[in-house]
Amino acid sequence: MASEPRRASVDVVGDVAAWGAHFCLFYETKQDLLDTLISYCKSGLEREEYCLWIVAEPLTIEEARAALKNAVPDLDRCFADSRLEIVAARDWFLPGGVFDGKRLTASWYEKLASLSARGYPGMRITGDTTWLSKKEWTHFCDYEDGLNEVIGNQRLELRQPLAGAVANSDACLAWLSSEPPNLDEARAAADRTIEAATRASDIIRRIQALFKKTARERMRVNINEVIEETLGLIRSEMLGNNVSLQTELGPQLPPVLGDRVQLQQVVLNLVKNGIEAMSGVQDRALQLRIRSARYEPNQIVVAVADSGAGIDPKVIGRIFEPFYTTKLQGTGMGLAISRSIIEAHGGRLWAEANPSHGATFQYTLPAHIESVQ
Numbered sequence: 001m002a003s004e005p006r007r008a009s010v011d012v013v014g015d016v017a018a019w020g021a022h023f024c025l026f027y028e029t030k031q032d033l034l035d036t037l038i039s040y041c042k043s044g045l046e047r048e049e050y051c052l053w054i055v056a057e058p059l060t061i062e063e064a065r066a067a068l069k070n071a072v073p074d075l076d077r078c079f080a081d082s083r084l085e086i087v088a089a090r091d092w093f094l095p096g097g098v099f100d101g102k103r104l105t106a107s108w109y110e111k112l113a114s115l116s117a118r119g120y121p122g123m124r125i126t127g128d129t130t131w132l133s134k135k136e137w138t139h140f141c142d143y144e145d146g147l148n149e150v151i152g153n154q155r156l157e158l159r160q161p162l163a164g165a166v167a168n169s170d171a172c173l174a175w176l177s178s179e180p181p182n183l184d185e186a187r188a189a190a191d192r193t194i195e196a197a198t199r200a201s202d203i204i205r206r207i208q209a210l211f212k213k214t215a216r217e218r219m220r221v222n223i224n225e226v227i228e229e230t231l232g233l234i235r236s237e238m239l240g241n242n243v244s245l246q247t248e249l250g251p252q253l254p255p256v257l258g259d260r261v262q263l264q265q266v267v268l269n270l271v272k273n274g275i276e277a278m279s280g281v282q283d284r285a286l287q288l289r290i291r292s293a294r295y296e297p298n299q300i301v302v303a304v305a306d307s308g309a310g311i312d313p314k315v316i317g318r319i320f321e322p323f324y325t326t327k328l329q330g331t332g333m334g335l336a337i338s339r340s341i342i343e344a345h346g347g348r349l350w351a352e353a354n355p356s357h358g359a360t361f362q363y364t365l366p367a368h369i370e371s372v373q
């Protein structure tokens with residue numbers, strides 16, 4: 001799922017749509033609908049993308065198939081390769097006659113994970129809401145929010161390892177075609193490709209687990225190690241931005257029970273936000289402080305404080321909402337995901353303004369009780 005803009009081939013949308021674009025289509029006649037969707041699906045199939053067409057009234061599956069067959073001569077091959085699926089909206093959205101948004105969202109995660117694993121350069125899906133009745137409307141709106149979250153998560157989490165896999169595969173080819181070929185370097189680049197791809201599939205698995213919440217891996221985790229490991233990943237970005245780092249990691253903290261990678265993700269999101277909040281500051285030192293300590297008898301608290309722009313009190317209640325962002329390149333998912341991870345671990349994540357400058361984000365986690373002396 002590449003993040004660069006792709007051709008949507010839908011007239012009103014313009015020629016390009018970024019990864020994650022999710023738009024509504026209003027149509028007057030059946031022919032309008034067919035014209036738009038045929039152009040949309042044809043363009044995807046020509047680009048080797050995966051297409052799912054969820055058909056509802058006024059169209060039938062047979063009509064959709066026949067119209068697409070006229071536009072795409074090798075349609076049978078697309079079906080045979082499972083690159084194209086045409087399904088009925090009632091079967092997709094209302095299996096057994098019931099609309100279950102949660103189940104549906106989970107099935108999108110699975111679909112995205114399996115498509116990513118099969119290496120499609122993109123996917124396009126078209127669905128129709130003519131099947132929707134008034135009583136399902138609220139549930140459907142919740143489901144749409146969840147769907148946006150699915151898209152946002154994929155975009156946020158998968159970009160880096162996939163870009164790494166592509167860059168290392170390119171490097172591998174370059175070493176193989178040099179004169180004479182440098183097999184050691186090519187092998188090293190291939191190893192790095194495998195590593196990046198494995199990481200991508202690990203992330204997909206964990207996103208699915210995050211959504212299903214109960215399926216998460218739970219192990220004894222030392223929170224200071226999690227912090228140190230994460231800082232290792234982002235140290236060069238801090239140096240590059242002239243950010244000085246202070247850590248006060250509490251000694252002999254009890255472990256927590258949790259998913260190490262998810263907990264790293266939280267630290268990474270908070271530290272990145274801190275660095276980004278300080279990017280425009282000129283008149284004072286750029287300082288990031290990370291503290292961990294015991295909190296109440298059986299809890300641990302982690303605090304990430306910056307000397308950045310601070311949070312406008314008017315929006316402090318909104319910053320944890322999915323897609324709330326004030327950044328040009330932001331997805332607005334970092335804090336929403338972090339809060340959902342912390343809450344799934346039985347903790348709490350909140351933000352406070354600092355007395356002078358900047359903000360502090362803190363979260364608690366229950367200590368692993370058996371280990372508390």
Ligand SMILES: Nc1ncnc2c1ncn2[C@@H]1O[C@H](COP(=O)(O)OP(=O)(O)OP(=O)(O)O)[C@@H](O)[C@H]1O
Pocket residue numbers: 156269273274277306308309310311319320324325326327329330331332333334335336358359
């Ligand atoms: N340390 C901070 N200081 C000031 N404002 C912050 C801080 N952290 C987050 N915010 C505000 O909260 C918003 C949401 O943060 P969040 O991490 O969810 O998304 P983002 O950073 O905008 O995008 P991304 O999805 O790339 O993380 C930010 O756009 C910013 O306005």
Ligand SMILES: [Mg+2]
Pocket residue numbers: 269272273333334335
């Ligand atoms: Mg962020």
